[in-house]
Amino acid sequence: MQRQNETATRTGGDIHTLEAVALAATRAAAVASYAWVGRHDQKAADAAATAAMREALAGAPGRGTVVIGEGEKDDAPMLFNGEVVGTGNGPDFDIAVDPLEGTSFCARDLPGALATIAFGAPGSFWSPGPGFYMDKIVVPPRAKDVIDLDDPPERTLAKVAQALGKQVGELRVVIMDKPRHKELIARVARAGAAVQTPAGGDVGGSLAVLLPTLDVDLLIGVGGTPEGVMTAAAVRALGGGMLGRLAPQRPEEAEAIRAAGMSLDRVYDCDELVGGDAFFVATGVSGGPLAGRPRESDGTTIAESLLISRGEIRHITHTTFDKISG
Structure with missing residues (x-):
């Protein structure tokens, strides 16, 4: 405040x-x-x-x-x-x-x-400096206190399902259809959740999680940092949950992040990504x-x-x- x-x-x-x-x-x-x-x-x-x-x-x-x-x-x-x-x-x-x-x-x-x-x-707004990509998770307000970026996807699904009063098989999850997400998509599907795999648009996927009229419970995976900060503004305004961590996709991006004195391990919550009105x-x-x-x-x-x-x-x-x- x-x-x-x-x-x-x-x-x-x-x-x-x-x-x-x-x-x-x-x-x-x-x-x-x-x-x-x-x-x-x-x-x-x-x-x-x-x-x-x-x-x-x-x-x-x-x-x-x-x-x-x-x-x-x-x-x-x-x-x-x-x-x-x-x-x-x-x-x-x-x-x-x-x-x-x-x-x-x-x-x-x-x-x-x-x-x-x-x-x-x-x-x-948090500035990611030379970081172009971030690992992120977005959930509705009722699940905001149970998420952890270090959890394996199966545990994330179980915790979110419990917080929402659902079975894992009732969850609908958005993961962008990118080569980097091949294993993640397979694991979420094997766990029993339904997976939507748009080719891009993680802002839209995050908004679908936040809007009660759309049947989406969770967004996970690596997307852009600009999209992550904008998403955090919407998540914060609606009381949802979000975590993010820089996830460079090329060695030169990782080196630039380190040279800027930024951590590749730190997890940012929604109020750190957007810390004001x-x-x-x-x-x-x-x-x-x-x-x-x-x-x-x-x-x-x-x-x-x-x-x-x-x-x-x-x-x-x-x-x-x-x-x-x-």
Whole structure:
């Protein structure tokens, strides 16, 4: 609480007054990248989302600093770490961002692509430095006190099932379909749980765990650190449980982490990943159960968003007069 009071004083205002700014930024990114849905050009879709989001954030009241951006690990277009946006006439705020989460879904016209962003009071977001990947686990509020990243998956399943009042065979688990997860997927399946294996999109998978309307109980596995910090903003806002640990995927990444004086063994909980007041926003790009894709109707463009803030999930429909261009 002391840290939140300090950051509130530094910002000179309530971070939640910027929710409309974040919604406008993800909406702009979603509409811009939707023009590339199904065109099999991930870089072009990512570039369109990034440019539109950067333009939307340029007019934000206040001074926003990108603490954790997306793109460095795969040489993609990005809002870069340390980039400053906004007019300066308002509160300071920090940003964690992925303008297009699920670029492959967008390129292949598969459900799950989202434009995502999190805003926090200054100093709220943990920075992973040169660490691009992290091992993570996300659970609903009732299971937040039983998780341990050092547990084998079978024990994790048993503990989460007990906390949720279920049998292991009733659990539904999200694990991204990556070569690094081959053994993990096999072990979870052998233990009796149902496994969803999307090709990417661990932010979307984590949101599915948090939303009571979706039948998902747990997300585990290695994903991106930007996605991890944004996920933590949503988890913290809703009282869920999350743990993360840096998990470099290449020797040079591990060496860079060590050179930065960071530990490869330390486990961070949700309140360490996001240590101050924050909120999370996502807007649908290629559709799916979280948010529909942008669409045109009677001369207007309609987009669907999720705002996760202060213990609430709000489903928001934006209607504007700008057009989707292809």
